[in-house]
Amino acid sequence: MSDSITPAISHGERQLLPLTADDFGPEFRVVARGGVRRGIRLERAFWVTLKQMAESRKCTIGMLVDEIAESHAEQGNLTSAIRVACMRGLALENLALRKLASIRTISAILVACPSPAFALSSSKKILTFNAPFQQLVKRHLPASPNDDARHDLKLALDLNVADIFARLEANGETPVNTGFVIGAGERRYRGQLNVVRAPVAEPELLMAFVFNG
Numbered sequence: 001m002s003d004s005i006t007p008a009i010s011h012g013e014r015q016l017l018p019l020t021a022d023d024f025g026p027e028f029r030v031v032a033r034g035g036v037r038r039g040i041r042l043e044r045a046f047w048v049t050l051k052q053m054a055e056s057r058k059c060t061i062g063m064l065v066d067e068i069a070e071s072h073a074e075q076g077n078l079t080s081a082i083r084v085a086c087m088r089g090l091a092l093e094n095l096a097l098r099k100l101a102s103i104r105t106i107s108a109i110l111v112a113c114p115s116p117a118f119a120l121s122s123s124k125k126i127l128t129f130n131a132p133f134q135q136l137v138k139r140h141l142p143a144s145p146n147d148d149a150r151h152d153l154k155l156a157l158d159l160n161v162a163d164i165f166a167r168l169e170a171n172g173e174t175p176v177n178t179g180f181v182i183g184a185g186e187r188r189y190r191g192q193l194n195v196v197r198a199p200v201a202e203p204e205l206l207m208a209f210v211f212n213g
Contacts, residue, residue: 033062116210
């Protein structure tokens with residue numbers, strides 16, 4: 001066991017989505033709403049974004065374009081206004097998703113879990129854990145009378161973390177089961193975990209739930 005239970009964040013490399021010729025290809029469409037017909041030429045990527053925005057608002061593309069036209073009438077250039085609206089809409093959606101997909105959300109899930117649980121980074125460091133897990137450690141690996149908590153804890157998994165990520169990538173709906181050992185000094189505690197991928201983009205995290213604690 002070589003990995004101490006210490007908060008750590010492993011940041012993966014940021015990668016841009018691959019662009020294709022279809023994304024850049026211009027496409028002309030006639031959008032009609034309320035008797036007003038507008039001929040608009042946009043790159044296909046923006047038409048895809050408009051469709052997604054309209055679906056999320058439960059309206060038609062024509063209604064969305066009409067709203068953009070009215071909101072940016074002073075700009076004059078409707079296609080530019082649509083592009084800006086698409087970029088702003090995606091930015092707002094990304095911000096909302098980042099607030100949901102955060103370590104704070106993971107911590108809240110762990111706090112709500114009645115069984116011992118923790119979040120494990122790809123570098124095999126425990127990033128956060130709940131009170132039942134802390135109690136499990138205190139029960140099986142008690143600190144000395146002069147210490148309030150253990151600072152020499154080690155964690156080992158029967159499965160390699162990379163293998164766990166690979167299995168979850170292949171079938172993310174099925175938790176991966178693995179044995180684990182935590183130790184401190186000469187004491188050891190062995191148990192079983194159900195592991196799932198945490199709903200965050202960065203860093204890559206696993207959520208581990210002890211089911212025999």
